[in-house]
Amino acid sequence: MQNEELIVAKGLTKKYGDFTAVNEIDFAVRKGESFGFLGPNGAGKSTTMRIIAATLTRTSGQISILGKDPADRGPEIRAHLGVVPQQDNLDQALTVTDNLYIYGRYFGLPRKFVKSKIDELLEFAQLTDKRNAKVESLSGGMKRRLTIARALISEPEILMLDEPTTGLDPQARHILWDRLFRLKEQGVTLLITTHYMDEAEQLCDRLMVMDKGSIMAEDSPADLIKKFSTKEVLEVRFGSDRNSQVSDQLKTMCERIEVLPDRILMYADDAELLLESIHRASLHPLTSLVRRSSLEDVFLRLTGRSLIE
Amino acid sequence: MTDLSRRGSLVIIDTDRTLKRGVFYVIEARLRTMMHWIFSLLTGSLLNPFFYLASLGIGVGTFINQRAGSAGIDGVKYIIFLAPALLSAVAIQDFMGEVVFPTLQGFKWEKTFFAMNATPLTGRQIALGTYFSSLIRTIGSVVIYFAVLVGFGAVDPARAWPSMVTSLYAAACFGAFMLGAAAHAENDDLFLNLMGRLLIMPLFLFSGTFYPISSMPLPLQWLGWASPLWHATELGRWVSYGHHLSGSMIAIHFGYLAIFLVTGLLWAFNRFDYRLSK
Structure with missing residues (x-):
């Protein structure tokens, strides 16, 4: 049974x-x-x-x-x-x-x-x-x-x-x-x-x-990601000093952001499109990475903390 | 690579039977483990009495016999006086080692007791299995030791064989207490240091092993009276060559050792259950 x-x-x-x-x-x-x-x-x-x-x-x-x-x-x-x-x-x-x-x-x-x-x-x-x-x-x-x-x-x-x-x-x-x-x-x-x-x-x-x-x-796992995160995530780095300076501007461009000590996570269903809009706004990150959402993002959303700290 | 065949534990395990036989499974595992160093166990069991009897029984014995004359020590030759004490000492030491080290290994060093407790085995069954496997191993040591004593003419086998029983009784009683103590020990280094320096050495030296405790100053005689080895030795001398013991003293010796057995096992059960469910 x-x-x-x-x-x-x-x-x-x-x-x-x-x-x-x-x-x-x-x-x-x-x-x-x-x-x-x-x-x-x-x-x-x-x-x-x-x-x-x-x-x-x-x-x-x-x-x-x-x-x-x-x-x-x-x-x-x-x-x-x-x-x-x-x-x-x-x-x-x-x-x-x-x-x-x-x-x-x-x-x-x-x-x-x-x-x-x-x-x-x-x-x-x-x-x-x-x-x-x-x-x-x-x-x-x-x-x-x-x-x-x-x-x-x-x-x-x-x-x-x-x-x-x-x-x-x-x-x-x-x-x-x-x-x-x-x-x-x-x-x-x-x-x-x-x-x-x-x-x-x-x-x-x-x-x-x-x-x-x-x-x-x-x-x-798939439904948790669907419920608590977006399809994709854009990870951008502006350097540790600038990350917090640009975060207010970035917030207006996507569903949600998480500012981590070394990078900013931006949540959107189409992260490539989001990256283009960042460039159009003349905010040029030092590095960027487009990836699909993971359980790490779910955990971050639920607890406000990273899984591996 | 093939997949595992599978009928499932609900089919292959006879749960009622397994729950009843836990102690037996632990004994089987411990004995199987001991077989890995059977050669060193046997060699030690043979060489230990050989060296003791050659040096103390013959060497020191010759000197003491000359000084004591025909009266001997306790009315007998020194080697005959010494033999029951050595037999009791080796029984107690071997039993102690066989419960203490596996218990520290099980709880501290390799945490194997926690692996055992993840099976149907209970803490009490693990404690009893460890205890009885030590008893079996000690029976082997005592029989070999007794055979060497016979070889040296230190005991009359027809008369003295019950000294094996009294030695094992004492070892089983004090071993139960040491099982409880080892299960209690959170700090293994401290425990082993205390055991080696404050227990084994005084136990061996102040228990009337090498001379009657009546020849020691009174405060040191108290140490002997408290020592389980002295009680074991007195009983061993009584059955080996007729050392005088009154009926009440015989009861006191057996009773005193029994206190270690009962309190030790209760202590061990409590600590095994507690530590495995902490």
Whole structure:
């Protein structure tokens, strides 16, 4: 049943003393979809993920995962989750194979099944030739792929990835994205936190934009951009002193502008046309760039801040 | 590259069975991990008693036996007096090492306990699995040590074999306490320093291991009475060669060690649950 809701949260709140990490958020994740939490560090994404992973108790509100409450049925829920934490927590002294083997056994999987699954996962993660290598000898990208492979050994209903590509080089990121696409095609429900907008756009069917523990917006990446930004963006630089001087004049020429320390973002459906009008007004920027709107622009609009500060 | 085969966890995992067997899975993983350094474990287990008995039992022992004459120490040769204490000491030290280092690794160094807790395993199961795998490893050490003691003529195996049981009992009791302490430790450097300098050394030196604690000044005797190693050693000497113990003292020794077992496990359960859900 593709519309079945695997995760439902209502008024979910987590407080640490006076600090509210997650503030009365509501959301639902459907079976087979790829759902993303987008926001800067400290937005409450990882805290929300840990509550879903049934390893952190909520302060108030309701949450149901696979129809169960994690407050009293945590181990049962965890039996059907695959978790990829922000920081790899592999056993460094063990081999690649042993890391997968012992993890599979924690789920109570039969030894024979685990052994055959390991071969499949090693190929999937492109680690077959590293099967007997100790984890401490692997590169960052390999460790990340191994952590994902480990999370898949139990064929989880929901795969949770907390900042899956942080610290990886572009090639390693693309390999990972490819693997996650394949899982999604197989019907695995993906839950992803990221502060990379390209990753969120690439991987997520639906996104929840979070800031300071609250939900700012929720929709598909394309619809978020449609709702909260224009089709295109013109980035212009006049030099740090002149940026603020010309901003009043620029405001009259487009729907909206954002003055950043190093550049001005101008929002319009046709940015080329806008650039021509700037030149006609004899405002000659030092550099200019026309691009399509991204989730970064959505975030800027919603919070007044950049995602990566 | 092929895609993964998939039936889904709801089909392949027998949840009820898995939830019941968590401790067993942790023990299996720990033992599998230990197999990676089985050679050094075995070598250490054999060489450690060999060096101790050769230097202290024979070297120092010959000197002490000459001075003590036919009365001996506690009525027996020095090596026979020493053997139960060494057996208890190695049991306690090995158990302690096997719970402390994996616990620090699990919570601090590699955070592997958090990976384990992302599976159906609970904090309590991880604690108990770590505990029982240490017990299994210590049984191995104690049996090897006892065999070397027999080889040196330090114990009569037919009579002294229960000293293996008393040593393991003491190790299991104090090990539970150290499991709780290691799970409590947020500052691993400080914890290891305190453990090495304020616990292991005094434990070894002031517990009547090398001489009866009655020969120490009274304030130092208090250290011995507080030490789990002294209680273990007294029980070991009682079963090995008939060291005199009254019935009430036997109960006190067993009871005192049991306090470490109960409080240690409760402490460990509490800290494992707390740190994994923080």
